[in-house]
Amino acid sequence: MKIWAVANQKGGVGKTTTTATLASELAATGKRVLCLDIDPHGSLAHYLRIDPDDEQAASLADLFSGEVDSLAPLIHNTPWQGVSLATGGARLATLDRHGRQGLGRVLGRVLARLADDYDFVLIDCPPTLGVLTINALAACDLLLIPTQTEFLALKGLEGMLRTRAMVERARGRPLDYLIVPTLFDGRTRACRQAFETLQQAHPDLLWPHPIPTDTKVREAAALGETLSQHAADSRAASAYRDLINHLLQNGPAP
Amino acid sequence: MKIWAVANQKGGVGKTTTTATLASELAATGKRVLCLDIDPHGSLAHYLRIDPDDEQAASLADLFSGEVDSLAPLIHNTPWQGVSLATGGARLATLDRHGRQGLGRVLGRVLARLADDYDFVLIDCPPTLGVLTINALAACDLLLIPTQTEFLALKGLEGMLRTRAMVERARGRPLDYLIVPTLFDGRTRACRQAFETLQQAHPDLLWPHPIPTDTKVREAAALGETLSQHAADSRAASAYRDLINHLLQNGPAP
Numbered sequence: 159m160k161i162w163a164v165a166n167q168k169g170g171v172g173k174t175t176t177t178a179t180l181a182s183e184l185a186a187t188g189k190r191v192l193c194l195d196i197d198p199h200g201s202l203a204h205y206l207r208i209d210p211d212d213e214q215a216a217s218l219a220d221l222f223s224g225e226v227d228s229l230a231p232l233i234h235n236t237p238w239q240g241v242s243l244a245t246g247g248a249r250l251a252t253l254d255r256h257g258r259q260g261l262g263r264v265l266g267r268v269l270a271r272l273a274d275d276y277d278f279v280l281i282d283c284p285p286t287l288g289v290l291t292i293n294a295l296a297a298c299d300l301l302l303i304p305t306q307t308e309f310l311a312l313k314g315l316e317g318m319l320r321t322r323a324m325v326e327r328a329r330g331r332p333l334d335y336l337i338v339p340t341l342f343d344g345r346t347r348a349c350r351q352a353f354e355t356l357q358q359a360h361p362d363l364l365w366p367h368p369i370p371t372d373t374k375v376r377e378a379a380a381l382g383e384t385l386s387q388h389a390a391d392s393r394a395a396s397a398y399r400d401l402i403n404h405l406l407q408n409g410p411a412p
Numbered sequence: 413m414k415i416w417a418v419a420n421q422k423g424g425v426g427k428t429t430t431t432a433t434l435a436s437e438l439a440a441t442g443k444r445v446l447c448l449d450i451d452p453h454g455s456l457a458h459y460l461r462i463d464p465d466d467e468q469a470a471s472l473a474d475l476f477s478g479e480v481d482s483l484a485p486l487i488h489n490t491p492w493q494g495v496s497l498a499t500g501g502a503r504l505a506t507l508d509r510h511g512r513q514g515l516g517r518v519l520g521r522v523l524a525r526l527a528d529d530y531d532f533v534l535i536d537c538p539p540t541l542g543v544l545t546i547n548a549l550a551a552c553d554l555l556l557i558p559t560q561t562e563f564l565a566l567k568g569l570e571g572m573l574r575t576r577a578m579v580e581r582a583r584g585r586p587l588d589y590l591i592v593p594t595l596f597d598g599r600t601r602a603c604r605q606a607f608e609t610l611q612q613a614h615p616d617l618l619w620p621h622p623i624p625t626d627t628k629v630r631e632a633a634a635l636g637e638t639l640s641q642h643a644a645d646s647r648a649a650s651a652y653r654d655l656i657n658h659l660l661q662n663g664p665a666p
């Protein structure tokens with residue numbers, strides 16, 4: 159079982175879109191995929207038509223607060239063949255305040271027990287560097303950092319990379335990562351310049367084929383469909399397929 | 413002195429862009445404007461070419477942790493005439509874990525002492541509903557909620573409105589708000605449908621003239637210029653000017 163975390167504390171850079179699309183592409187090749195939506199906002203759950211704030215259901219918030227001690231009862235089937243989901247919703251937001259010891263390793267512990275049930279676990283992170291994202295970094299085998307190709311989004315990348323290095327030291331094993339440029343519009347000077355800046359600053363850890371801006375992405379989310387279901391030939395769908403093929407064959411190095 | 417908070421826990425919806433543009437438009441009319449960047453990511457500081465993580469300078473993080481007890485020493489001049497800034501940077505991110513009592517009212521207390529120095533205070537919030545955003549809501553006279561006109565962004569609005577109602581009850585005085593649709597592209601069905609959904613769900617509290625998607629916005633941020641300096645005739649600049657004129661003349665009700 160491989161665990162991939164999708165994180166960046168900059169908001170709106172395509173974390174949820176990347177998690178959803180990679181999950182659906184993996185499932186389309188027959189892999190068993192578990193998605194974890196650890197963002198209190200619950201975008202991935204909404205995309206998959208699951209209510210992250212369902213009062214009747216136990217959730218990831220109960221796992222972090224110690225009410226339940228395993229993931230299995232929290233997992234929902236989704237409308238997408240081969241993709242399951244566990245989510246936490248707004249109740250996750252208060253976790254940062256608990257400050258319980260060892261809170262950073264909850265996900266790693268419970269995921270180890272599911273190793274025979276799934277081929278891939280994809281974790282969609284909130285736009286923060288708090289205890290939720292730290293959990294995902296501590297547990298994952300690969301960190302994907304979607305980064306919008308524009309000025310404001312580039313600035314925060316250093317903070318994200320520092321946090322990754324800190325978690326790598328604390329957990330005592332390498333934490334591979336790949337920066338994935340998103341929302342790229344080749345016609346605008348601002349995007350082209352931002353992409354060049356990324357290429358110069360992080361040549362070895364940057365996926366060189368930016369995911370293009372594509373209205374089909376938003377349409378797919380509004381319909382609850384995978385990107386490939388809604389628009390298999392779209393530029394964004396084929397860009398995500400190239401990324402998946404690379405990750406499956408060669409691992410993280412671009 | 414009027415205090416406006418710009419908040420939404422959904423990421424990438426235009427909070428920083430809205431704060432920066434409204435601040436520069438207010439300053440252009442001769443008002444004295446103080447911006448507070450309480451996002452650990454520091455986008456607004458970067459836009460204004462100020463380093464939010466300057467180790468040598470005291471910052472908002474010191475205010476929240478109790479090291480300093482007033483805002484005045486934390487305020488920077490910016491390249492924009494009439495606009496000042498205080499920021500906090502990555503050190504703000506650990507605040508949620510302190511859980512000190514009364515942490516939610518720090519900003520309100522220190523801002524009251526600056527009432528004669530500024531006409532407007534604009535607070536750019538992080539994409540979370542933690543103690544930083546609660547501080548801004550507790551202290552403000554008006555809450556602006558930028559909301560991207562698309563499916564994933566609409567879903568989280570209810571959470572934001574519940575938090576607003578909670579803070580209004582706790583602080584014992586009305587908390588006016590206005591939902592500002594952003595990143596609107598009238599050519600795409602997904603945007604038009606999302607805007608209609610907003611109009612039906614929140615008719616009385618929605619600004620009816622969405623801020624259009626406009627590449628000039630990203631160019632201005634990359635150059636560190638105000639939107640009006642970079643492209644005064646752009647569709648986004650005139651949309652923001654309409655919003656400011658309305659807020660100055662009529663108050664929040666759309």
Ligand SMILES: Nc1ncnc2c1ncn2[C@@H]1O[C@H](COP(=O)(O)OP(=O)(O)OP(=O)(O)O)[C@@H](O)[C@H]1O
Pocket residue numbers: 168169170171172173174175176197199201283284285340341342369370371372373375376379394421422423424539560562564565
């Ligand atoms: N390639 C793309 N083309 C067009 N729109 C896109 C693309 N990728 C993402 N988007 C849109 O951009 C917005 C932000 O994407 P998304 O919600 O996936 O980002 P995020 O990083 O998960 O945000 P948050 O920080 O709130 O978690 C959404 O409206 C999404 O539909």
Ligand SMILES: Nc1ncnc2c1ncn2[C@@H]1O[C@H](COP(=O)(O)OP(=O)(O)OP(=O)(O)O)[C@@H](O)[C@H]1O
Pocket residue numbers: 167168169170285306308310311422423424425426427428429430451453455537538539594595596623624625626627629630633648
């Ligand atoms: N009207 C617009 N037209 C085009 N691009 C825009 C517009 N408004 C904002 N943007 C761009 O969208 C991205 C997100 O905007 P911004 O950073 O202001 O959002 P935010 O809500 O502050 O994000 P965060 O959640 O990370 O704080 C930025 O790249 C910005 O330049």
Ligand SMILES: [Mg+2]
Pocket residue numbers: 173174175197201202282283
């Ligand atoms: Mg997301």
Ligand SMILES: [Mg+2]
Pocket residue numbers: 427428429451455456536537
């Ligand atoms: Mg911002």
